[in-house]
Amino acid sequence: MRNAGLDLEVIVDRLYAPLYRFALSLTKSEVEAADLTQQTFLILAQRSHQIKDVSKVKCWLFTTLRREFLRVVRTHAIHPTLEFQPDIHDAPALSEDALRALDAKTVLGALREVEPTYRTAIELYYLSELSYKEIAETLEIPIGTVMSRLSRGKEQLRAILAGAISESSNKIIPMSRDEEAAN
């Protein structure tokens, strides 16, 4: 019954940081994100014997974290399933220099402003680097819907960042990694 193929220490080492980032994007609170990340690993430890396919652990963890978040905040918003159809791809152009000047907080803040329908898909895309198949599995939506959400979500993110750059480009001071971590 034990899952001998599941090395929890290795899994924690590999995935706690991306899970925390995903939790942070969901909860907007560092304390709650840390708690949610711990709770997710606690559930993994409790149910490790139920995991049949070790290769699915990453996807399982992100799915579990998201479910725990939804359970806790009792969010039952309906995320409409989108049609798999071509979209308009005329997002505003952003220069590489302008993007480079942005700090992590600004990007994370912009990510949070993306409509909830699209946000989770692009959070998983950027923060967990899940594949489109894994995102579909995690969110329990069709692959076509993942495509639509990623496409539209990225457009929104570009637009939000473009707005942030134009509004406060003179105020943005890039922070070092240590400063970001300290904040």
Next chain:
Amino acid sequence: MKKQQIEMTNERAKLLLSAYRHNGADAQDPFFREALEQAARDPELASWFANQRGFDAMISEKLQSVQPPATLKSAILSGIQGSPSRHPFPLGQLLGLAAVLVLGGILLFVTRPKNEGLPLAQYQSAVFAVLSEGTALQLDLVTSDLSRAQQYLSRKAAPRAPEIPASLRQLPTVGCRAIGWNGKMMSLTCFSLPGGELLHLFVIDAKSLGEIAPPGDIQEINGWHVKFRRQNDMLLMLVSKAPLSELSGYI
């Protein structure tokens, strides 16, 4: 049935390539092949794709720079691996965890007078107070390894079963906890049953309960199945909500 071919327009290629990871992790995925070929043929699409990958790389880089709290990894590992932590999982707010447990524990601790001959009924109440939280158990150590759980309890000078029944040794553990109660120590070790329910093993020094005569058969108390066992000086109390049909092989 023949699969319907969808024409690969630039718009459709953009839609598909929106899911293409900038680090090349999808390079071998045939799902993207046609769209990538289209990008190789069409300069406008190629330019869009290069811009998109640059954007994705930059956003990923920014977001990856967000660092978890320095203590998070050790806090997780202390639960999973067995490094004892004075502060077990701080799950309170998110889980609605432990409010009942903590309150119950405090009340038990504060209101019970110290007594050399604590009766079995009080001990039983304390056990159910620990289990009454309902949502998730608070454990000092989360581990699927019984020997680690035993080592932890030993370090904490918590009572342990002289010999874990062979049927239980086959089960993965969930974790354990050393519990102070009325100046005494008791221990809890949780096992995961195949059906998904938990089986809790509480152990206390029987002498601390005075002269007791625990029932020998399986009891049903408040929806819990309870079975007492004596092993030398230790009193083992096995508690589970699993159906008797599943428990019979274990308790």
